[in-house]
């Protein structure tokens with residue numbers, strides 16, 4: 001049983017009717033539905049949001065978390081530094097972290113990367129081709145073609161200011177000609193980190209099967225394994 005916690009700032013869905021129409025129960029619950037659909041009873045999934053006490057990321061909640069998924073965009077600055085420190089400590093102690101889309105600019109992601117993590121972007125409903133560049137990787141399992149397409153996407157382009165990934169699994173191409181390292185992994189301490197680019201709030205990306213598949217694979221990959229142990233809180 002993999003214990004998953006899906007964190008969402010949960011701001012767009014409550015402010016913007018266009019987003020609420022696509023994700024009426026919030027992006028976190030759409031992601032949860034996809035994981036349940038593909039992983040069934042092998043996962044135990046909870047969600048947490050910014051407005052909860054300690055953003056829902058209490059020591060108790062993290063004690064019950066093997067893999068944390070993170071979606072944020074408008075409210076990165078509202079995440080308390082003490083909580084970022086706590087989550088970083090958990091990752092270093094072995095908890096998996098999956099950064100989603102605009103989480104490239106989340107405090108926790110920047111902290112774990114140690115670089116600016118910025119990129120170029122354009123919101124113009126462009127077609128995206130997500131190319132599989134590491135077909136043997138566990139996170140690409142079940143993606144049977146050389147690439148899959150997202151009909152409408154926000155463009156993210158290089159230069160993406162990240163440290164050289166340990167593994168590069170997906171590269172995106174956009175109609176405007178840009179390319180982007182869309183699926184990257186790193187090890188931080190005993191923890192595994194995966195960044196996955198797709199997921200802009202105004203497009204139904206988390207309802208797409210390939211996206212659900214990648215996230216389900218990523219949850220399995222990021223689960224602590226071997227000698228990794230994260231059962232006790234360790235602050236940095």
Ligand code: ZN
Nearest residue numbers: 102154200201
């Ligand atoms: Zn976006």
